[in-house]
Amino acid sequence: MPYSNEILSPNIFDEKEASGFKSVVSAMFDKFPAMVWISDITSSMVYFNGSWLDFTGKTLKEELGFGWKENLHPKDANTCIGEYVSAFNSRTIYEQEFRLKHKSGEYRWIRVTAWPFNGSENVFYGYLGFCYDITDQKIREIVSSDREAYYRALIENISDIITIVTENETVIFCSASTKKIMNYSPDELVGKTYSQCVHYEDMAVFKNAFYKALASPATPVSASYRFVNKNGEYCNLESIMNNMLNDEAVNGIIINSRDVTARVKMETDLKCAMAMADSANLAKSQFIANVSHEIRTPLNSIAGFVNLLSGSELSPKQSEYASYIKKGCEVLISLVNNVLDFSKIEAQKIEIDEIDFKLSELTNDVITLTRQSAAANGVSTNVYIDENIGGSLTGDYKKLRQILLNLVSNAIKFTKNGEVKIEIKLCSYKNDKTFVTFNVIDNGIGMSSEQVEKIFKPFDQARPEISRIYGGTGLGLHISNQLVKLLNGEKISVESAIDKGSKFYFTLPFTAKSETTARAKTSPGFKIEKNIDSYEILIVEDNLINYILVEELLKKMGHRPHKAEDGHRAVELVKKNRYDIIFMDIQMPGIDGYEATRQIRSTDREVPIVAMTANAIRGDYERCIESGMNDYLSKPIEIEKFNDIILRYVKNRTQSSSEQSRPAAQVISVSAPESVLIFDHDKFVKNTFSNDSLAKDIIKIFFEDIEKYRKILKDAIEKKDSETLFKSAHRLKGSAANVCAPCLKQAFLSLETAGRESRFEDATGFLELLGREIDIFKTEIKKHGYDYAD
Structure with missing residues (x-):
C-alpha cells in the first residue's frame, strides 16, 4: 500500500481540471463495491471511495496523507510499502496481498491491483488501485496447505505401503515405507510395472483383484500375495485396491499394502x-x-x-x-x-453303522439295561414316543442307544425316589430326512449354570465331590456329545436348576421308513398283506398303464377297484354309487382333478379323495387341499404309502370328520433327480408283483402310447401349442415312471417344462433327445426279455 507524508498538492492540477477530475472520480468509484484509492505523482493518497471508508470505519480526512497506514498489519507494513514504492518508481503494475484492519478490529486479507494512469498529453498523474477482501479464500488456502502437509507427513511416516499405479500397472507414486519393507526407494519403483515384482505363483491372484478394481471404481478389492523385494526375497503383502482413476487429484489406482510376512510365518x-x-x-x-x-x-x-x-x-x-x-x-x-x-x-476311528430300527425297541433296551439301578434308587422310568413319528427309522442304533443309556443312567444316578422320563418327539421334515428330538428329564439334584459349562469336558464333572459320592470318570457326557455330532446332530443341550432336576436333549436326522417297508426288508421276497376288509375304490385315471398297475395292486389287497377315465365320468359315478375312497389323477382331458374334486364335494363331503400326480412341486399339496382333497400321493405310487393311505382314511373313518379331513402331518418336497439307470428292472418287477404277463402288457401299452403321442408332440411344437405339449409330455412322464425308466422320465419332464414355459426351440432339441433315449430304452429292456412293437 502506498505511503507518503504529503497530501494532495494544489499545484498538481489547475483549479478547473482538479474540479473536473474529482467529479469524474466520485461519479465512477464512490458506489463501487471494490475498495478504490488514487495516489498523486508523489505516491501520496488523494482519494478513497466509500467502500474503503466503510471497511476501515474511518473518515476521508483520517485516511488521506499518511493516516491510512495505521490500518496495515504490523508484520505486513514494510513489505507492502516496499513493493509499492518499487512498482511506483518503475511505473509498473502493483499487485500485493496483505492484512488490513477492519472496523471491527479484525485483520482481514486484502488483494490489491494498481495501475499507473496518465492525464491529457500523456502526463503521469499517479496510481489507481482496486482492493478486494479475500479472507475466506485465504483461509481455505491455508487450511488446504495445512491439510496437504498433514497428509504428506502421514503418508511418509505410515508403516503401510501406499502405491499409486496407472490402469496399466505403471507405478506413479510410492510412500517412503517402500524402502523399509521392499528395500526399494520410492524413485526406484516409480516407472516400474507393479506386477513385475509379484511372485509368479501369486500372479493370478493379483491380476484377478486388479481387474476387479478396474471394473468396480466404487468397491475396494482385497488380495494377498508375495512381493519380491530388491534383495530377491519375498515378503507377504495384504493389499486393498481402490480405483480412483476418475478422481482428478489422484488419477490412478491406490494400492494400500501391509507387510504380513511375520504373521504368515x-x-x-x-x-x-x-x-x-x-x-x-x-x-x-x-x-x-x-x-x-x-x-x-x-x-x-x-x-x-x-x-x-x-x-x-x-x-x-x-x-x-x-x-x-x-x-x-x-x-x-x-x-x-x-x-x-x-x-x-x-483317533477318528468311530464308524457309522446304519440299520432300520423302531424307537420302541430302542427305548425298551435302555429301560431294561437301567432297570436294576432305577429300582435301587427308587426311580420310575417312563417313555413317551410321538405317534407322528411312526414306522421305523434308519440310523446308527448302537450309538444312539449308547447316548441314551448314558443320559438315562446319569439321570437315575442323580435322582433318589423320583422320576426319569424319555420323551421322543418329531421335530421336522427336511430334504427327505426326519428330524427327531430326544429328551431325558429327571427331577434329581440338578446343576447350576456354572456346573453345566463343565460337564461336557473330558475327565471333568459338575462338582469335585461327585466322583467320590456317585462315581464315574467324567467321560460319559463328553463321549455322548461327540457321538451326537458324529451322527450329524449339533450337540447335547442342557436345562437344569439345583434341586429341581435336569433336562438333556438333542436332535438327530434319520431316514424314515414305514412299518410295511421295515417288514419287507426283513422278510424274504415281496409280499402284500391282504386286508381283512374289502373296499369299493374309484380310480380316476386317463393313463391306461397307471390304471392297470393300481387296479392290480388293489385286487391283490382284496379291494374292488372301479375305473373313471376322466373327471366328467368320475363326477357321474359318484352321483350314482358309493365309494370308500377315490384316487384322483390331476392332469386329465376335459375337467382336471381339481375341478372334478370340487364338483364331487358339492354332493359328497365325506368320501376321502387322494390326489395322484407325477408333479412334485411345492404348492401342489396346498392346491390339492384347497380344492377339497384329503391327501396327496406322488407318482410313481409306492405300495407301502398307498396301503397306508387306505388304512388312514378308510379303516379309520369312524374318527371325527375333522380328523379325516386333513392328514396329521404332511411335507411335500421336490424329489432329488432319479438315478441315471436306463431301466430299473428290480423296481419294475416289484411294481408288477413279479407277474411277467402283466409286465409285458404294460411295456406294450407304454410303446403304443409313445407312438401315438410322438406325432402329437411334434405337431404341438410346430404349431407352438404349449398346452398340448405340456399335457402330452406330462402324461408320458407318468407312463415312463410306471415302467421304471428314469432317463425317459427326465426327457419327458424337460419337454413338459418347455411346454409350460413356451420354450419351443428348446422343445425341438428335447424331442430329438427323446428319440435317442427311446432307442436306448428299447435296447435295455430286450436284455431283460421284454419285447416291444416297432
Whole structure:
C-alpha cells in the first residue's frame, strides 16, 4: 500500500481540471463495491471511495496523507510499502496481498491491483488501485496447505505401503515405507510395472483383484500375495485396491499394502506345530486304545468267572466277597469302555453303522439295561414316543442307544425316589430326512449354570465331590456329545436348576421308513398283506398303464377297484354309487382333478379323495387341499404309502370328520433327480408283483402310447401349442415312471417344462433327445426279455 507524508498538492492540477477530475472520480468509484484509492505523482493518497471508508470505519480526512497506514498489519507494513514504492518508481503494475484492519478490529486479507494512469498529453498523474477482501479464500488456502502437509507427513511416516499405479500397472507414486519393507526407494519403483515384482505363483491372484478394481471404481478389492523385494526375497503383502482413476487429484489406482510376512510365518509355524500335536495326540489315542483293549480282555474274563463263582455254593462271607469283586469289575469295565470310546473318537476311528430300527425297541433296551439301578434308587422310568413319528427309522442304533443309556443312567444316578422320563418327539421334515428330538428329564439334584459349562469336558464333572459320592470318570457326557455330532446332530443341550432336576436333549436326522417297508426288508421276497376288509375304490385315471398297475395292486389287497377315465365320468359315478375312497389323477382331458374334486364335494363331503400326480412341486399339496382333497400321493405310487393311505382314511373313518379331513402331518418336497439307470428292472418287477404277463402288457401299452403321442408332440411344437405339449409330455412322464425308466422320465419332464414355459426351440432339441433315449430304452429292456412293437 502506498505511503507518503504529503497530501494532495494544489499545484498538481489547475483549479478547473482538479474540479473536473474529482467529479469524474466520485461519479465512477464512490458506489463501487471494490475498495478504490488514487495516489498523486508523489505516491501520496488523494482519494478513497466509500467502500474503503466503510471497511476501515474511518473518515476521508483520517485516511488521506499518511493516516491510512495505521490500518496495515504490523508484520505486513514494510513489505507492502516496499513493493509499492518499487512498482511506483518503475511505473509498473502493483499487485500485493496483505492484512488490513477492519472496523471491527479484525485483520482481514486484502488483494490489491494498481495501475499507473496518465492525464491529457500523456502526463503521469499517479496510481489507481482496486482492493478486494479475500479472507475466506485465504483461509481455505491455508487450511488446504495445512491439510496437504498433514497428509504428506502421514503418508511418509505410515508403516503401510501406499502405491499409486496407472490402469496399466505403471507405478506413479510410492510412500517412503517402500524402502523399509521392499528395500526399494520410492524413485526406484516409480516407472516400474507393479506386477513385475509379484511372485509368479501369486500372479493370478493379483491380476484377478486388479481387474476387479478396474471394473468396480466404487468397491475396494482385497488380495494377498508375495512381493519380491530388491534383495530377491519375498515378503507377504495384504493389499486393498481402490480405483480412483476418475478422481482428478489422484488419477490412478491406490494400492494400500501391509507387510504380513511375520504373521504368515507364525501361522505356518503354528500349523506345523498343530499337525505335530495332532500326530502325537493320534499316537497317544491309538496307544490308549490298544492298552484299553488289552486291559478289557482279562477284565472280562475276571467278570465272567466271578459270575460263575457267584452261582456256585458259597458261604455268606464268600458271596459277599464275590459281590464286591463283581461290582469292582463292572466299574473297571465301564471305565475301560469309556476310555476306549474316548480314544477312538480322538483317533477318528468311530464308524457309522446304519440299520432300520423302531424307537420302541430302542427305548425298551435302555429301560431294561437301567432297570436294576432305577429300582435301587427308587426311580420310575417312563417313555413317551410321538405317534407322528411312526414306522421305523434308519440310523446308527448302537450309538444312539449308547447316548441314551448314558443320559438315562446319569439321570437315575442323580435322582433318589423320583422320576426319569424319555420323551421322543418329531421335530421336522427336511430334504427327505426326519428330524427327531430326544429328551431325558429327571427331577434329581440338578446343576447350576456354572456346573453345566463343565460337564461336557473330558475327565471333568459338575462338582469335585461327585466322583467320590456317585462315581464315574467324567467321560460319559463328553463321549455322548461327540457321538451326537458324529451322527450329524449339533450337540447335547442342557436345562437344569439345583434341586429341581435336569433336562438333556438333542436332535438327530434319520431316514424314515414305514412299518410295511421295515417288514419287507426283513422278510424274504415281496409280499402284500391282504386286508381283512374289502373296499369299493374309484380310480380316476386317463393313463391306461397307471390304471392297470393300481387296479392290480388293489385286487391283490382284496379291494374292488372301479375305473373313471376322466373327471366328467368320475363326477357321474359318484352321483350314482358309493365309494370308500377315490384316487384322483390331476392332469386329465376335459375337467382336471381339481375341478372334478370340487364338483364331487358339492354332493359328497365325506368320501376321502387322494390326489395322484407325477408333479412334485411345492404348492401342489396346498392346491390339492384347497380344492377339497384329503391327501396327496406322488407318482410313481409306492405300495407301502398307498396301503397306508387306505388304512388312514378308510379303516379309520369312524374318527371325527375333522380328523379325516386333513392328514396329521404332511411335507411335500421336490424329489432329488432319479438315478441315471436306463431301466430299473428290480423296481419294475416289484411294481408288477413279479407277474411277467402283466409286465409285458404294460411295456406294450407304454410303446403304443409313445407312438401315438410322438406325432402329437411334434405337431404341438410346430404349431407352438404349449398346452398340448405340456399335457402330452406330462402324461408320458407318468407312463415312463410306471415302467421304471428314469432317463425317459427326465426327457419327458424337460419337454413338459418347455411346454409350460413356451420354450419351443428348446422343445425341438428335447424331442430329438427323446428319440435317442427311446432307442436306448428299447435296447435295455430286450436284455431283460421284454419285447416291444416297432
